[in-house]
Amino acid sequence: xxxxxxKLIERDPxxxxxxxxxxxxxxxxxxxxxxxxxxxxxxxxxxxxxxEGVIGNxxxxxxxxxxxSLMKKASTGATSFGGFQTKRLFNMVARTRxxxxxxxxPTVISIIESYLEDQIQLSVASLIQIGxxxxxxxxxxxxxxxxxxxxxxxxxxxxxxxxxxxTEKNGSTLLSPGSHLLGDDEKPEKGxxxxxxxxxxxxxxxxxxxxxxxxxxxxxxxxxxFSVVYSRSWLRQQENQxxxxxxxxAKTLPKNMQKLIGYxxxxxxxxxxxxxxxARLLD
Ligand SMILES: O=C(O)CCC(=O)C(=O)O
Numbered sequence: 001x002x003x004x005x006x007k008l009i010e011r012d013p014x015x016x017x018x019x020x021x022x023x024x025x026x027x028x029x030x031x032x033x034x035x036x037x038x039x040x041x042x043x044x045x046x047x048x049x050x051x052e053g054v055i056g057n058x059x060x061x062x063x064x065x066x067x068x069s070l071m072k073k074a075s076t077g078a079t080s081f082g083g084f085q086t087k088r089l090f091n092m093v094a095r096t097r098x099x100x101x102x103x104x105x106p107t108v109i110s111i112i113e114s115y116l117e118d119q120i121q122l123s124v125a126s127l128i129q130i131g132x133x134x135x136x137x138x139x140x141x142x143x144x145x146x147x148x149x150x151x152x153x154x155x156x157x158x159x160x161x162x163x164x165x166x167t168e169k170n171g172s173t174l175l176s177p178g179s180h181l182l183g184d185d186e187k188p189e190k191g192x193x194x195x196x197x198x199x200x201x202x203x204x205x206x207x208x209x210x211x212x213x214x215x216x217x218x219x220x221x222x223x224x225x226f227s228v229v230y231s232r233s234w235l236r237q238q239e240n241q242x243x244x245x246x247x248x249x250a251k252t253l254p255k256n257m258q259k260l261i262g263y264x265x266x267x268x269x270x271x272x273x274x275x276x277x278x279a280r281l282l283d
Contacts, residue, residue, distance in 0.1 A: 013268040022267045025119060027256055032110035039111050047180030048206035050198050054107065055161070060201040064163040066098045067224060071129050083214065085134035091244040092125040092226070093253070093261055099125070099226060102161055104256050111205060112157045112230050119233040119267070122241060122260045123156060128214065130171035130223045136216040139176065139188060143208030146235060150184045155235060156208030161226040166202070168195045171217035173204060173225075180209035187211075233266035247281045258282055 001024070009018045026033070043049045055063070074087040082088065092099055102108075103125060112120055143156045166172035173196040176188035188211045195215055196204045206212060208229065217223055229238060241261040250258050258264070258279060265277045272278070 009268060019267055023117075023119060026113050027104070027120065027259060028106060028110035028113050032106050033114050036107065036110040036114045040114060043111070043115055043205065043207070046177045047210035048175055048177065048196070048204060048212075049111075050196060050202060050204050051107070052198060052202040054105065054203045055102070055201045057201060060163065063098055063102075063226075064200070064224060066096065067127050067163060067226065070095060071127060071224070074127070074129070076131065080135075081137060083130065083134050083137065085131035085217070086214065087127075087129040087131065087222075089127040090124070090239060092127065093122065093241070093257065094245045094249050100254065100257055102159075102226060103228060104254075104260065108159055108203065108205070112159075115157055115207075116154055116230075116232055120230045120260075121233040121235075121237060121262050121266070122239075123229040123231040123235075123237045124239040125226075125228050126239075128225050128227050130214055130217045130225075132217055132220050132222065134171060134214070134217045136171075136174060137213035139174065139193070139211040139213045141180075141209050141211055142229060145238065150209070151181070154180070154207050154209065156229055156231040158204075158206050158208060158212075159228040159230070160196075160204040160206070161228070162198050162200050162202045162204070163224040163226060164222070165200050166196060166198045166204075166223060166225070167219075168197060168215070169217075170219045170221065170223040171215040172196050172198070172223070173206075173212055174215045175206060175210055175212040179211040180207040182209075182211075233262075234270055237262065251282045 005021050074089040077083040077086050146155050174193050176192045179188040245261050263278045265272050
């Protein structure tokens with residue numbers, strides 16, 4: 001950052017200009033962000049995007065075997081929304097380093113930063129394993145957690161990594177294309193819902209306002225996905241990352257991961273500790 005810009009922030013860190021400069025502290029490179037713009041038209045119009053083959057077969061297999069062993073600790077849902085035949089495991093940043101390259105994948109991070117046009121953070125990282133005979137979830141909008149009236153700018157973007165083939169039969173994510181643009185009192189049209197079918201190793205990205213749901217699993221095997229929610233950095237994170245990933249663990253993480261989970265100061269003033277960046281606790 002130039003000296004003039006640094007001075008401007010120092011003189012009036014609450015100014016609109018200073019907030020705009022804060023937006024330059026992103027996790028992706030400009031080259032990657034420029035490249036990601038080719039995806040934005042579809043994402044803006046449909047509210048979702050499927051990218052196939054983002055991770056290779058052997059990587060996908062290795063991650064799946066590792067995650068399946070972690071899932072042994074998980075229990076099935078206690079509510080019909082969570083799914084009585086669905087297992088979830090949360091706080092994945094604290095549990096394993098095998099998913100870091102997915103969480104920080106340059107394609108993902110650059111698309112999200114370009115789409116939201118903002119600094120971002122991790123809100124939730126969880127494994128979702130939809131078991132045999134699980135019924136479909138009701139369609140819902142994840143970002144209703146933030147009760148700001150619509151129409152509004154996008155606040156969050158979800159990434160669903162397919163660790164199994166996602167098929168219509170085994171519970172691939174259901175979604176209603178374009179429904180992210182509906183108003184607060186509108187519902188997606190009947191018959192608009194499609195199944196996000198994709199081979200293992202693919203990625204589904206969708207706006208938090210898109211009506212979606214876990215699909216029904218009518219097979220004898222489970223469907224495993226790594227589900228990640230990213231949000232603008234100035235919103236409260238859905239999963240409490242600072243309790244989930246306390247400084248003793250955060251210290252051991254790559255710098256970009258520390259920043260992704262929130263160990264830094266966003267918009268010049270959000271998240272400081274004793275007037276300094278919480279990243280100082282990690283040095
Ligand atoms: O597992 C999926 O495909 C989506 C799950 C979901 O939307 C949820 O649990 O809120």
